[in-house]
Amino acid sequence: MTSFDVLRVFCGPGGGYGNELGVVRDGSVLPDPDDRQAFAAKLGFSETVFVDDPERGVIDIYTPTLRLPFAGHPCVGTAWLLDVPELVTPAGVVGARLDGEFSWIEARAEWAPPRTLRQYGSAAEVDALPVPAPGEWIYAWAWEDESAGRVRARAFPGRDDGIDEDEATGAAALLLTHELGRALNIIQGKGSQILTAPGPEGWIEVGGRVRQAGFSSPSGGTSWGHPQR
Structure with a gap:
């Protein structure tokens, strides 16, 4: 079983709500894009991140149906989890910083998918x-x-x-x-x-605020934090 963290990103002032995010810290366990896509579909989060280099912050982002060059809440959540000064995405290098209870990224509007x-x-x-x-x-x-x-x-x-x-x-x-x-x-x-x-x-x-919501280990054990309110 592939281990992954579950975060809630952009939580409200009391720590509730937020969008759930799956993060596979060791992306080498699923190097093939098709396998990553299938795993993201299985988890069912709006996005799942695969970390390919935790020190440099190299990441790969998937929705249940497609791969994204950049996405906001996955970058905010992963930057908080890895505590790195930047993330490397296919769209470009995303600046990252922690400021009190908030995790911040710096990016460009042209990197965002059309909305x-x-x-x-x-x-x-x-x-x-x-x-x-x-x-x-x-x-x-x-x-x-x-x-x-x-x-x-x-x-x-x-x-x-x-x-x-x-x-x-x-x-x-x-x-x-x-x-x-x-x-x-x-x-x-x-x-x-x-x-x-x-x-x-x-x-x-x-x-925004980020909270750890759970962790699933290779042994099959799963630990969950406070649910979304």
């Missing part, structure tokens, strides 16, 4: 949205307090792989920050929190 950013008139409208039929990837958002940069958001991947709604998506927050050109405090899903801040020369920081 449809759809603004609504109020947070209540976003809350009331039904899950759309599979199709385009939609990031539904509305201002909760525009002057303070507070945003209410929900994410609908539009895939037919059992992930109807993403609890927290750093790549979409990256794109929204790029479009609006300002720092944001985003509450997404049931209560996850994502912080962003634009920097010089097109770089954008994305940060």
